[in-house]
């Protein structure tokens with residue numbers, strides 16, 4: 148008899164799935180099909196006490212992935228909130244933050260910008276750099292994972308959240324602070340699946356005591372968004388979308404065309420140069436609409 152399970156770890160072609168009551172199985176796929184992600188609800192057939200086969204994924208409410216010229220990589224499925232983890236040290240890439248914001252808008256996912264390492268004096272500058280994003284309406288929280296993570300709990304309630312951020316921003320430290328026991332347990336499982344290799348390079352889903360769930364994803368240096376449709380891009384920038392269709396030329400690329408509404412808005416200081424810059428960059432990276 149088939150059961151519905153949740154993928155809680157993905158290791159290439161092998162997966163760890165969990166039934167609602169908590170029982171875990173190593174799972175493989177029937178065919179070569181491996182495009183399943185942590186967070187997926189899947190129908191599985193149980194082979195024995197330890198092993199299962201994934202038959203298919205149930206429809207997803209969201210799918211977060213990155214793509215570049217060569218490949219696509221699934222990050223997480225069914226996520227309802229992206230927690231972008233940033234810190235002043237090592238310094239964060241503002242473009243990566245912006246790419247997360249765009250990806251979240253595309254999938255209708257909520258965002259929380261989490262400025263970690265609040266104990267460091269450098270945090271004052273990072274806070275200043277992030278102020279424009281707060282003004283755009285993105286919720287922001289500042290804390291120190293090594294000191295106290297309590298302030299994060301209310302944001303995680305009733306969400307399937309994913310931690311996204313560059314290496315070194317403190318994602319693992321946050322998970323340790325939130326769930327000291329779960330983390331150790333998962334590392335053991337992870338090592339078993341990987342036949343003893345010590346690794347923390349896999350996304351893992353944790354159930355939270357308050358009803359939410361949390362996915363800790365490996366550090367991200369790049370967030371390719373080639374899969375976004377070029378004609379939808381401007382709508383993924385909440386403060387830019389109002390300018391759509393207001394340029395002199397209908398097919399304006401907002402580069403140096405005369406009477407471009409976006410260039411004018413930037414000159415007035417109404418929009419952030421780095422946001423317009425990313426829009427332009429994505430326009431040249433992304434999928435052309437097919438009519």
Ligand SMILES: Nc1nc2c(ncn2[C@@H]2O[C@H](COP(=O)(O)OP(=O)(O)OP(=O)(O)O)[C@@H](O)[C@H]2O)c(=O)[nH]1
Nearest residue numbers: 263264291292293314315316317318319320365366
């Ligand atoms: N001062 C300070 N250091 C922190 C804080 N949180 C994490 N760190 C340190 O930052 C470093 C990186 O933390 P990790 O939790 O390993 O970072 P990560 O984001 O999980 O990195 P990857 O596993 O590479 O993706 C470690 O040395 C932590 O001790 C904090 O709140 N304050």
Ligand SMILES: [Zn+2]
Nearest residue numbers: 394399401407
């Ligand atoms: Zn324009």
